[in-house]
Amino acid sequence: MRGVVKDFGPVKVLRSVDLDVHAGEVHALAGENGAGKSTLMKVLQGVHPITAGTIEVGGEPVTIRSTADAERAGIGMVFQEFSLVPSMSVAQNISLGRERRGRLGLVDDRAAEAEARRIFADLGVDLDPRREVGRLSTAYWQLVEIAKALAKDARVLVMDEPTASLAKHELENLFGLVERLTARGIAVVYISHRMDEIRRIADRITVLRDGSVSLSDRVDVLTPADIVEAIIGRRLAGDLVYRERPRDPDAPVLLEATGIASADVLESVSVTVRAGEVVGLAGLMGSGRTEFARVVSGIDAPTGGELCLAGEPVAFRSSAAAQRAGVALVPEDRREQGLVLEHSVSDNLVLPVLDRVSAGPFVSPARTRELTEQLVGRYSIKAADPFAPVKLLSGGNQQKVVVAKWMSTEPRVLVMDEPTAGVDIGTKTEILELVRDFATRGGGVVFISSELPELLAVADRIVVLRGGRTHRVLERHEVRSEEQLQLIIQGEAA
Secondary structure, three states: OEEEEEEEOOEEEEEEEOOOOOOOOEEEEEEOOOOOHHHHHHHHHOOOOOOEEEEEEOOEEEOOOOHHHHHHOOEEEEOOOOOOOOOOEHHHHHOOOOOOEOOOOOEOHHHHHHHHHHHHHHHOOOOOOOOEHHHOOHHHHHHHHHHHHHHOOOOEEEEEOOOOOOOHHHHHHHHHHHHHHHHOOOEEEEEOOOHHHHHHHOOEEEEEEOOEEEEEEEHHHOOHHHHHHHHHOOOOOOOOOOOOOOOOOOOOEEEEEEEEEOOOOOOEEEEEEEOOOEEEEEOOOOOOHHHHHHHHOOOOOOOEEEEEEOOEEOOOOOHHHHHHHOEEEEOOOHHHHHOOOOOEHHHHHHHHHHHHHEEOOEEOHHHHHHHHHHHHHHOOOOOOOOOOEHHHOOHHHHHHHHHHHHHOOOOOEEEEEOOOOOOOHHHHHHHHHHHHHHHHOOOEEEEEOOOHHHHHHHOOEEEEEEOOEEEEEEEHHHOOOHHHHHHHHHOOOO
16 A cells, blocks of 8 residues: 545545555554554455555555455455354355355355365364354354455455454464464454554554554564554653552442352452542453443342442442442443444433533533533543544544543442453553542542553552452552463462
């Protein structure tokens, strides 16, 4: 790709971007949310027409005006949000739109299954092509998406945040698959916010900032600090390092959960959160972290144990009851649970605090605009038009909207479930600083994260869950390294 420019009306999103991807290499594409990564890949995929510049595949100029053009050029893409039909089989999804037909014009499912078996055999994957996709785990959905692209003879495969929904044990399987793809000469563009993954799997990296290339080089000659500086335009000064804050060991207890059990995973979870404290919740997938968040925030009812808020027993019958009592939840999935995507940024921001923008029985447009402008400024939300649908924002800015809307309710206890998932390093550091500030002002935070560096950077205490039970409670000074915490989570440390 040479000198690629993409304008949306007067807004310049891509500014003369160059990107070279060689056969058989993994080329990482990084940058903050809104830097232009998705737009660049959508240009390559034919979703958006190019404003200026050229694209070559295999040394030959190509014109890409549609996804069909991209497929003919040998470009495939595995989106973060899958495009599979759950009710159809694996083979039917792979051949969708290219179905082979028999003599009577009927779809030949056997031919589709044979093709799927061949592709999976080449990939070294054991998956029955007759299985219904809706019954498969996320990792297998991803495999099916990759197989779909390869069935169309993809020479370039774009993978957008491919590990976002994978468990830790599934990562190595994905990395092994990527290595097998590149061994066959397929070029892989690997979009990720995770520095450890980029350094583990990528040969080269291109970083976009504000629609332009800020760095393009071999990964092995760069330090993590070099990459982060290219992404956010500055060196991190201890943003992901734990900083001691003044804390009163006798501060009032805001949240006391004792022996909490639930109908699903929880058997006996006990967590204490004092005013001014950030309590991190660590554990493997299925350990009960999200289930605990749902109980505390009133979404699910506990089947055992006791929950106290500021010393008073509570039994929330709904999330609204928990919110009235001063408990707010930043949910795990911002798009499905945290936002009303078709509504505006403003609508989403004021939804939990309608009483502040109402005049009698009616919502005041003037008050709504005033509060929206305050929150957009306070939380550094980049929105060209706060009254346009929130779905138009980048993932990082969508997450800021979710954090802002619940922090603005001024809760006593803020429960945050994977609040930095899928956002860039700059947005991560901003969110962590908001958490620290909230606690310093006397709030209590339950901070759930699978990203151990972030957990260690912000948590004053860490509660480790295993099998729906409280396994260990650690003061921050007891945890000397990420590796030590990982061993404790895995149950391999004393």
